[in-house]
Amino acid sequence: MPHRPSILVKHGHTPDRPESVPDILKTETRPLCAPQPAPRRRVGVLEPSSRCPSLFSPHAQMRQYLDYLQDILDHGTRHEDRTGTGTIRVFGRQLRFDLTEGFPLLTTKRVWMRGVTEELLWFLRGETNIQSLVQADVSIWTDWPLQRYRDETGDEISQEAFEERIATDDAFAERWGDLGPVYGTQWRDFEGPEGRVDQIERLVRGLRETPHSRRHVVSAWHPAQIEDAALPPCHYAFQCFVEGEPGDGRLSLMWQQRSVDSFLGLPFNIASYALLTRMLAQQAGLTPHELIFNGGDCHIYQNHVEQVEEQLTRTPYDRPTLRLRQRDSIFEHAADDVTIEDYEHHPALTAPIAV
Numbered sequence: 301m302p303h304r305p306s307i308l309v310k311h312g313h314t315p316d317r318p319e320s321v322p323d324i325l326k327t328e329t330r331p332l333c334a335p336q337p338a339p340r341r342r343v344g345v346l347e348p349s350s351r352c353p354s355l356f357s358p359h360a361q362m363r364q365y366l367d368y369l370q371d372i373l374d375h376g377t378r379h380e381d382r383t384g385t386g387t388i389r390v391f392g393r394q395l396r397f398d399l400t401e402g403f404p405l406l407t408t409k410r411v412w413m414r415g416v417t418e419e420l421l422w423f424l425r426g427e428t429n430i431q432s433l434v435q436a437d438v439s440i441w442t443d444w445p446l447q448r449y450r451d452e453t454g455d456e457i458s459q460e461a462f463e464e465r466i467a468t469d470d471a472f473a474e475r476w477g478d479l480g481p482v483y484g485t486q487w488r489d490f491e492g493p494e495g496r497v498d499q500i501e502r503l504v505r506g507l508r509e510t511p512h513s514r515r516h517v518v519s520a521w522h523p524a525q526i527e528d529a530a531l532p533p534c535h536y537a538f539q540c541f542v543e544g545e546p547g548d549g550r551l552s553l554m555w556q557q558r559s560v561d562s563f564l565g566l567p568f569n570i571a572s573y574a575l576l577t578r579m580l581a582q583q584a585g586l587t588p589h590e591l592i593f594n595g596g597d598c599h600i601y602q603n604h605v606e607q608v609e610e611q612l613t614r615t616p617y618d619r620p621t622l623r624l625r626q627r628d629s630i631f632e633h634a635a636d637d638v639t640i641e642d643y644e645h646h647p648a649l650t651a652p653i654a655v
């Protein structure tokens with residue numbers, strides 16, 4: 301029977317760290333984009349002159365996430381949701397991270413980078429069955445397979461009957477874990493009228509051959525296949541942007557997310573797109589620059605509020621550093637190509653996932 305550990309099992313060890321608060325962080329939070337004198341514009345010169353001043357401080361950037369959570373608590377409205385859990389939600393928010401200043405892995409709780417990495421590699425392999433993820437001991441998707449507790453005709457069966465089938469029927473066991481046409485299919489194998497499109501392969505080629513193109517878009521949203529997916533894509537599209545010339549160019553990435561589980565999902569999503577930006581930049585000989593998140597329905601589940609409030613009492617540490625082994629192809633990466641160094645973080649916070 302495939303190994304299906306509980307998603308709430310914590311991996312790794314979370315050492316408690318002594319608090320050391322840099323002076324700059326002891327002051328009250330300032331508005332992120334307080335009015336500043338207009339910078340002198342120098343067209344075509346790669347200076348961060350026109351960006352929000354908050355981006356100059358890595359601490360302020362990670363405080364952005366805490367300010368975003370506080371904004372939802374302060375301005376959100378309570379609502380029932382599909383999962384029956386209930387959320388507090390706002391609509392339309394943006395976060396921006398400067399990737400030249402360390403890796404944007406949250407430090408106000410532990411974020412499980414190996415889980416993030418395995419999930420991204422699983423998308424990049426074009427897979428939509430979770431068996432290889434589960435074998436890698438990553439169980440963040442185990443609640444969503446289409447045939448969870450269903451037989452092959454789609455009829456619901458008990459958990460015991462389902463586990464019995466998996467244990468005794470190899471063909472059934474092999475199919476277990478299919479999520480339908482989710483990210484892997486849409487990124488690598490998007491079905492169109494003229495055949496399949498490998499959007500990632502096309503993106504890497506585009507970044508190398510026509511870096512300044514305005515068409516570096518990958519869409520996971522396939523309107524004709526939404527009904528067939530176990531969960532319609534939450535982060536449904538991203539776009540890349542290159543400034544500068546080959547040898548001295550820099551790469552930014554912006555992703556769109558229609559629905560945002562701000563406590564459990566978003567920290568994973570930030571780390572995942574930051575890692576993807578590093579991989580794409582490496583393939584195209586560019587330097588990672590800015591990472592931009594645009595969220596639609598940005599919510600905090602009501603059973604995460606306590607953990608969010610705990611997080612809001614914490615002060616971010618310096619950002620860690622990410623090392624990525626160079627590969628000839630973006631599709632050749634293995635999980636141990638990614639190492640995170642100097643990751644000082646507050647203790648892990650656990651929370652139930654809304655299914």
Ligand SMILES: Nc1nc(=O)c2c([nH]1)NC[C@@H]1CN(c3ccc(C(=O)N[C@@H](CCC(=O)O)C(=O)O)cc3)CN21
Nearest residue numbers: 307309310311412440441561564565568649653654655
């Ligand atoms: N409600 C909901 N939120 C999500 O973020 C989410 C979904 N559903 N469905 C699909 C995927 C699965 N994702 C997940 C699922 C679980 C965790 C999670 O439990 N994270 C734990 C660590 C898990 C571990 O250590 O094993 C965490 O504390 O961040 C994170 C992202 C993101 N997505």
Ligand SMILES: O=c1ccn([C@H]2C[C@H](O)[C@@H](COP(=O)(O)O)O2)c(=O)[nH]1
Nearest residue numbers: 382532534535559560561565566569
């Ligand atoms: O990468 C992900 C995937 C999922 N989520 C969250 C957002 C919502 O809380 C649920 C999806 O429910 P819908 O009813 O389909 O919106 O999963 C996330 O934050 N990040």
